[in-house]
Amino acid sequence: MQNSASPFKLAIVGFGAVGQGVARVVQNVPQLEVVAIADSKGVALTPNLADVLARKRAGKSIANSNLTALDVIRTVDHDVLVEVTPTNIDDGEPGLTHFREALKNKRNVVTSNKGPLVAAFGELTQLARAQGVGLRYEATVGGAMPIINLIRDTLAGTEVLGIRGVLNGTCNYILTRMAEEALEYDQVLSEAQDMGIAEADPTYDVAGIDTACKVVILANAFFNRDAIFADVSVTGIEQITQDALQLARQRGFEVKLIGDVQELTVAPKLIPLGHPLNVSGTLNAASILTDTAGEITVAGKGAGSIETASAILSDVLNLMRARDKSSCNVEIVF
Amino acid sequence: MRISMDLELQDRPGQLIHVLTPVSDLGGNVLSIVHHHDKKTFRNTVPVYVIFDIEEHKLEELQEGLEKNGVTIVRIGKMRLRARAHVLLIGHIIHTDLRQTIDKIDGTGFAEVQDLSLSMPAIDGPSSAIVTIMATGEEELNTAIALLKDIAERKDLLVIVPIGESELSGGQHNAE
Numbered sequence: 139m140q141n142s143a144s145p146f147k148l149a150i151v152g153f154g155a156v157g158q159g160v161a162r163v164v165q166n167v168p169q170l171e172v173v174a175i176a177d178s179k180g181v182a183l184t185p186n187l188a189d190v191l192a193r194k195r196a197g198k199s200i201a202n203s204n205l206t207a208l209d210v211i212r213t214v215d216h217d218v219l220v221e222v223t224p225t226n227i228d229d230g231e232p233g234l235t236h237f238r239e240a241l242k243n244k245r246n247v248v249t250s251n252k253g254p255l256v257a258a259f260g261e262l263t264q265l266a267r268a269q270g271v272g273l274r275y276e277a278t279v280g281g282a283m284p285i286i287n288l289i290r291d292t293l294a295g296t297e298v299l300g301i302r303g304v305l306n307g308t309c310n311y312i313l314t315r316m317a318e319e320a321l322e323y324d325q326v327l328s329e330a331q332d333m334g335i336a337e338a339d340p341t342y343d344v345a346g347i348d349t350a351c352k353v354v355i356l357a358n359a360f361f362n363r364d365a366i367f368a369d370v371s372v373t374g375i376e377q378i379t380q381d382a383l384q385l386a387r388q389r390g391f392e393v394k395l396i397g398d399v400q401e402l403t404v405a406p407k408l409i410p411l412g413h414p415l416n417v418s419g420t421l422n423a424a425s426i427l428t429d430t431a432g433e434i435t436v437a438g439k440g441a442g443s444i445e446t447a448s449a450i451l452s453d454v455l456n457l458m459r460a461r462d463k464s465s466c467n468v469e470i471v472f
Numbered sequence: 473m474r475i476s477m478d479l480e481l482q483d484r485p486g487q488l489i490h491v492l493t494p495v496s497d498l499g500g501n502v503l504s505i506v507h508h509h510d511k512k513t514f515r516n517t518v519p520v521y522v523i524f525d526i527e528e529h530k531l532e533e534l535q536e537g538l539e540k541n542g543v544t545i546v547r548i549g550k551m552r553l554r555a556r557a558h559v560l561l562i563g564h565i566i567h568t569d570l571r572q573t574i575d576k577i578d579g580t581g582f583a584e585v586q587d588l589s590l591s592m593p594a595i596d597g598p599s600s601a602i603v604t605i606m607a608t609g610e611e612e613l614n615t616a617i618a619l620l621k622d623i624a625e626r627k628d629l630l631v632i633v634p635i636g637e638s639e640l641s642g643g644q645h646n647a648e
Contacts, residue, residue: 379598381599395634406630415635
């Protein structure tokens with residue numbers, strides 16, 4: 139049994155915007171130690187974080203070993219795998235294999251990667267339970283906006299009756315700009331691409347796929363659905379015209395892309411101007427309907443390197459506290 | 473059709489049956505009865521307020537039946553359209569038969585299209601419209617929205633409906 143003073147060891151797999159954000163935020167937490175970082179080209183063991191961040195920024199390789207990401211997961215001692223490779227909704231790979239190997243090796247997993255959770259939620263949560271380790275994924279929904287841990291921890295004891303929200307910052311940015319500046323969809327999309335808010339191929343966001351993945355994760359986490367992507371009825375925002383947004387505004391409404399977890403739907407909806415889900419720009423918002431606490435609405439930054447890293451850090455610290463608490467308990471018993 | 477009636481009954485036991493039997497015999501469905509025993513009229517009758525659903529063409533026959541039973545009809549009112557919602561439509565709206573869609577909603581008896589604004593930026597481009605539907609109640613409104621959604625989707629239009637009220641806050645409609 140580790141004593142509570144020992145560092146909590148992290149392996150970071152995936153070193154894009156989110157992975158780099160994680161490396162930056164863990165620098166400020168002395169109890170956390172990054173033992174390895176893997177990107178698509180190689181692995182840095184016992185990395186100096188400032189050094190690997192600088193190398194990555196300069197476009198240089200971070201590798202200082204011949205190991206692969208899977209070798210790290212299997213053989214390098216660590217408490218938690220921070221899996222932040224890009225989301226692949228087709229088969230969840232390579233993340234899914236990383237998750238499975240980490241859980242089999244009794245490592246906690248913290249992630250922002252929706253792919254494995256959309257592909258195999260039931261299998262992964264069962265595996266984690268059987269192995270006695272944690273699988274935490276606050277960063278997969280709403281970026282920095284707390285929702286999963288909010289429901290699981292803070293709202294513990296309430297029954298969640300429904301969750302719906304604005305869960306994609308790219309769509310929300312496009313709809314906000316179209317409505318406020320009276321611009322057409324294509325023009326705002328190009329602008330969002332220039333600003334790095336939308337991808338070169340924007341389909342994943344604008345067709346509602348990303349929102350649908352988040353709906354699947356929340357449905358599985360809180361409604362025991364064992365849902366997959368194909369179960370969600372999805373309508374995106376590509377057909378929305380500027381005229382339609384103006385007509386809606388004249389009557390006191392905005393149009394937002396809403397994911398409804400209980401209904402398993404993603405569709406643009408009319409939202410009254412004063413409604414709590416009516417957030418603008420790249421913000422995300424979610425309303426949680428509960429039996430005893432009524433309706434609770436949260437809003438926050440849904441994307442961004444540091445913002446997403448903040449959600450990952452919160453999951454990592456929660457796991458570390460759980461470990462420290464259980465080792466304390468052991469000490470008291472003996 | 474939903475009807476409300478102010479009636480007056482003799483202040484004797486067993487009078488309510490004279491109201492209920494004609495409604496029920498004509499296939500009507502009583503939704504609410506308020507019996508104002510405390511507000512007896514100077515004619516020594518008791519005011520009763522009743523709401524029911526009945527087919528419109530049977531209303532006259534119902535009136536005769538009530539009067540024959542000695543029930544005084546003070547006022548007959550068709551229920552007001554209390555609930556309202558807007559629905560956005562985007563696509564080739566003009567090429568589809570919009571009139572037919574409106575008629576279907578108006579034909580329900582509990583909902584009607586009250587307003588429609590259309591915007592057509594280009595001949596070949598998609599147009600946008602916002603339809604205002606009114607209905608006798610929230611449930612009827614949702615039925616009418618579902619009907620519009622169904623018709624419009626079959627015509628390949630994008631339909632944007634209002635975000636529903638959450639169950640707990642149900643009953644308090646948008647104050648508009």
